[in-house]
Amino acid sequence: MVITIVQDQSSEIRGRGYLVKQRAFIKLYLLTMIERKKDYAFNYLDEMKTELHKFGYQPTHSEIYKALHELTLDGVLYRTKKIKGDPRKDFQEIVLYRFTEEGYEKAQLYKKQMKAELDRCVGLLQKAIRDNY
């Protein structure tokens, strides 16, 4: 008999030791923004862009959507749909995300791991600065 162990790769934070992957970085922001206010993908993207463009980083919309989809698949978030604006005259549907029952706790664990990971990355970069300049 062959036993196959399927590991959940989608929530992996670091690849093989270099810097934190963009997807994980985006998830961190999403979880925090969802903690603070219930909103939808397009606005989350907009907020990340305006906050981070000073640092030369402009995330793309597809990365945001993929990150939200993965967090949903991992059971951290669930989706609800809503009509944007006045439901009597507007019809634009938007997708709102909230934490599932266990989602909030999972998010806190994820954020805790990410904190360690971000610290590691800062350390690695500062080490490079020390070593090369």
Next chain:
Amino acid sequence: MVITIVQDQSSEIRGRGYLVKQRAFIKLYLLTMIERKKDYAFNYLDEMKTELHKFGYQPTHSEIYKALHELTLDGVLYRTKKIKGDPRKDFQEIVLYRFTEEGYEKAQLYKKQMKAELDRCVGLLQKAIRDNY
């Protein structure tokens, strides 16, 4: 008439604004190590591993070789071959790298750009820490 501008992608430092690419990170270390002592790929790899494993990063040999090949193609380095050990009884060939005529200056420019890039990355990560914790 169509004018095609071919840009040298191989020496690009940042992709599209997220963190510095591993290849560029490795090149920075290589240039500094070559400044300090003439050595060969295998030892450069070894030095990077021992210096950086505390930060959870273990570069692979293929990345080192590819980085050295690119720096050679870009005219920064040139290669010389040598027999390792006593040439009368040993035959193991190793490849030594040195700066070309304009290589040293090119390397200094590259390092200068990388310094700004590393600072940007540290800033981005620290911003993420501030924003999410």
Next chain:
DNA sequence: CAATGAACATGTTGTTCATAA
């Protein structure tokens, strides 16, 4: 143009294979 999503294409990196001493 705002909003979501998928499909597709490219880029980046790791693992494996080949060769030699």
Next chain:
DNA sequence: TTATGAACAACATGTTCATTG
């Protein structure tokens, strides 16, 4: 085992296309 290199596979990410209001 050290040493170099290429070929290949896998993964990560960006660009484009499709759809709706």
